[in-house]
Amino acid sequence: MTAAPAYCPHCGTMLEERRREGRSRRFCPDCEWVVYRNPDPAAGVLVVREDPPSVLLVKRSSAPAAGRWSLPAGYLEWDEPAPDAGIRELHEETTLSVAPADASLLSTRLRPGAHGGYTLVVIYVASAEDVDGTPSAGSDAAAVRYFEPAELDAAALEPEYRPVFEDAIDTVTGDQGAGGSPS
């Protein structure tokens, strides 16, 4: 759900605003349908290399954040588990393959999305040792390369993801993450 609908999706009546469960929600006065708005789920996989410690990022070629370096990620299909979606997006954007058992949950981010909605991004991490293939830019990616921690300073990142990138690298160096609590 992105933009809040103006009309009831079931009977077409113009929706009203009602207080329900502590929030103002759109409500159909005719069929009593309540519109619950939820974030759109997305998933991605960060591949990390141990020597030197670094994380694989893609340069986005389309909105949002076109031209910025970010994680390979995309929206879930309606019946697709989050790990499968993250792995699929990794393959589409970098041509790399990884088995679901080798992708671990790292963090989540709630990000403003299109049309006034939000996207909940579920982020996995996988070791380059468990990944098949050589990174190369696929769909939605203009370029793909590994970044060491010091290189993140100068890179045009999607800035909200910076602590997540650092936490991903920390999984191979054994450091404890400092700023990567889920949001």
Ligand SMILES: [Zn+2]
């Ligand atoms: Zn209705």
